[in-house]
Amino acid sequence: MTTALFIVVGSRGDTEPSLALIDALLRNHIFAHVHICLQSDYAHLVPPSPRLTVHLLPFSTKTFQKVMIKDYILTRLRCFFTRQPFDIVSFQLHCISAMVCDIVLPSLSSIQSVAAAHPPSLVLASSLAANLASTLADAHAVPAVVLNLQPNVPTSAYPNYMSSVANASLAATEIAHLQRHPASVQKESPAYRATYDYEFHSTSRPVVNKLRATLGLAPLSAEQLADVLYGRYPRVHVINSYPAQLVPPGKDWAPGVHHVPALADEYEPAGWDARKACPRVAEFLARGEKPVVVSFGSTTIQGFEKTLSRAILHGLKEAGVARAILLRRAHGDIGSHQLTKKAADGPWWAKKVREWATGMVNLAMWLVWLNPQAELLEDAANAGRDEELRAWAAEHMLECTEEPQYGWLLQRCAGLVCHGGAGTVFAGLKAGVPVVVAPILGDQFFWGSLVQELGLGAVAGPDLQRADCEAFAQAIKTVREQDVRERARAYAEEGHKMEKGSDVAAMLLGKIVASEEGKCLSDRTGQAVNREAYTYSR
Known part of the structure; x- marks a missing residue:
């Protein structure tokens, strides 16, 4: 009986594409059974199936957020005192390295117990768990596949x-x-x-090799660790899943790198019912014209909820949006409830105490986040404007904590305002919806710049933390222009002619497993890797 072990680490944006792939693997009978290891906070997303077993990892999304916040504060303070510029994208690489070394890799023992009890024919992993997959593949002499949800593989x-x-x-x-x-x-x-440098691989190498030693495996060099991620390591394949309409596959990728369309841009779990899962959203959609959706997924928004809420509501109002849906998340609870309320009447000293307390709180947040645009003291003018925005939101916007599936929701909407996560952008464009991106981390800056360059959206910049009222207003006005909406519709029409990414990936995985002794499709396993062609510079 063929069995797959799937290690899914990351956000909801990593989990849902993985579940879409598992659905295709079982539906097409590529595997008789799949064991999935994932974080407990996403276990509720897994549809019930007798051929699918869930194993919980010993960490959650909150564990990642704690590491990120700690590293962010320390990095900003270091840049502040050394007068060095802070680059949010390169910071994320450092942060990912810390997450992998401190959180992901130490979970090997629990995953190895699953693999020992249910010997896999194939080990799959999301990109953060790539080294776990390669280690288990070496230990069990089976092929491994690293699933990237974007094309971050060396190319010239x-x-x-x-x-x-x-x-x-x-x-x-x-x-x-x-x-x-x-x-x-x-x-x-x-x-x-x-x-493409070796810093990440050099940092994680001691931890990886310590874990490999516990399984009786030989240590790896930093170059070999890079090979795992870039399709050059024996028996390890890399699947890059994203729309080729946005980024053409690299002509100089290594033979072990494969491209398939996006996995979850239209994904709906088996048995999912909008009327039960998100009744308020379904009822709001049925009442009038298509709304603009605002969602920042699992992005952590702490310390600037008020300024961001004000900027988004002002942008929607100034752009002439008649109806909007704001999806609130626990990681960053934005919305009209965050706006300044007019101070209640009372003795003069009570007002002074409130002003002093507000000033101290905002000053503390300014010191923590080092945000030069943080308001040190709320004034009466802001309170008055916020009252107008609150009244507008009550009339024109649904604010809720429901979790509708993007594949279902976005085809019923007229626009999307988001953080620029790859999966969210793919889902919006697949639905023919132009996208406003307010990036905050890593690849989000790239996807925002790309949709703007291609005329499929706009960026509210410079980033999510510093985008002001006018930045959101201008970006939302841009995506409501006729030519942008027509380009987004044309993009979606072309995308619907293509094969479903999850089915393409499932067939590819079947071929990998069926290939003799776990060889690559290029028949390269056991042969020397051509580093002349595929090595990148230090």
Whole structure:
């Protein structure tokens, strides 16, 4: 009996594409059974099936958030005192390394117990768990597949957009040129390969090798750890899942790298019913014209909920949006309830105490987040404007904590305002909805720049924390323009002609498992890796 072990680590945006793939694997009878290891806070998303067993990982999303917040504060303080510039994208690479080393890799023992009890024919993993997958694959002599939900693999066509904000913008410019001029010769630059460095792999190497030693496996070099992620390690394949309409697959990717369309841009779990899962949203959608949706997924928004709530509501109001849905999340509870309320009448000293307390709280947040645009003291003018925004929201906007499926929701909407997570952007464009991106971390800057370059959306910048009222208003006005909406509709029509990403990936995995002794489709396992062609610069 063929069994797959799937290790899913990350956000909801990592979990739902993985579940879409598992659904296709079982539906197409690629595997008789799938064991999935995931975080407890996403276990409720797994549809019941006798052929699917859930195993909970010993950490949750909150564990990641604690590491990120701690690293963010320490990094900002270090940059403040050393006068060095702070780059949010390169910070994320450092943060991901800390998460992998401190949280993900130590979970090997619990996952190994699952693999020992249910020997897999294949080990799959989301990108954060790539080294876990390769280690288990070596221990059990089976193939492994790393599932990337974007094309972050070395190429000379564009720089690594995860290396800096500047490279995110440059990569978007280069890719947009390729998309607009497909017949032109693809520009290649060795300097772009140099943006893929070994820092991440060097940092995680001691932890990986310590875990490999517990299983009796030989240690790996930093270059071999890079090979795992970039499709050059024996028996390990990389699947990049994203729309080729946005980014063309790399012509110089290693043979072990494969491309499939996005997995979950239309995903709805088996048995999911909008009337039961999100009755308020379903009822609001049935009442009038298509609304604009505002959702920042699992993004952590702490310390600037009030300024962000004000900026978004002002932007929607100024752009002439008649109806909107704001999906509130526990990680960053934004909405009209965050806006300043007019101070109640009372003795003069009570007002002074309130002003002093508000000032101290905001000053503390300014010191923690080092946000130069934080308001140190709420004034009467803001309170008056906030009252107007609160009244507008009560009339035009639904604010709720329900969790509708994007594949169902967005095809019933007219626009999307989000953080720029890859899966969210893919779902919006697949539904023919232009996208406003207010990025805050890593690849979000790239996807925001790319949809803007391709005329499929706009960026509310410079980032989510500093985007002001006018930035959101201008971005929302841009995506409501006729030419942007027509381009988004044309993009969706073209996308619907393509095969379903989850089915394509399932068939590919079946071929990988069926290949003799776990060889790659290119029949490269056991042969020396051609590092002349695929090595990137230090």
